[in-house]
Amino acid sequence: MRLKQNTLLTFAISLFILMVLFHKDSKAQAKNQMVRLAKIEVEPSQLEQYNRALKEQMTTAVRVEPGVLAYYAVADKNNPAHITILEIYADTAAYKSHIETIHFKKYKDTVKNMVKSLELVDVSLIGKAVKTSL
Numbered sequence: 001m002r003l004k005q006n007t008l009l010t011f012a013i014s015l016f017i018l019m020v021l022f023h024k025d026s027k028a029q030a031k032n033q034m035v036r037l038a039k040i041e042v043e044p045s046q047l048e049q050y051n052r053a054l055k056e057q058m059t060t061a062v063r064v065e066p067g068v069l070a071y072y073a074v075a076d077k078n079n080p081a082h083i084t085i086l087e088i089y090a091d092t093a094a095y096k097s098h099i100e101t102i103h104f105k106k107y108k109d110t111v112k113n114m115v116k117s118l119e120l121v122d123v124s125l126i127g128k129a130v131k132t133s134l
Helices: 002-023 027-031 044-064 092-098 102-111
Strands: 034-042 068-077 079-089 116-123
Touching: 034 092, 044 068, 044 079, 044 102, 079 092, 092 102
Parallel strands: none
Antiparallel strands: 034 079, 034 116, 068 079
């Protein structure tokens, strides 16, 4: 059952990747982008506080950092303490700059005792299928 949930979650996140990478950017720009999945398990009793800190960090990063192109955070419906974040940066330099910002360091310090596990997975785009109008 867990494998099926992880597969569905990975599929959904892959769709987000496709939409973001190709909606506004050319293929050449997309080649340089850094795309990462962060798989996080949060202490359930700390989930509400964690989500607040995450949302603050995400919105600040997208608003003030030109190289942070997108963040999508999703929670497993059956276990909301299992969170997956899709992060898209203009390039590796933008990511390195991001992790040195005050707002990112504040987030890391705030959540350090809330996160039970963290797995970072760099991913590559393998295809594209996006509706151009809804």
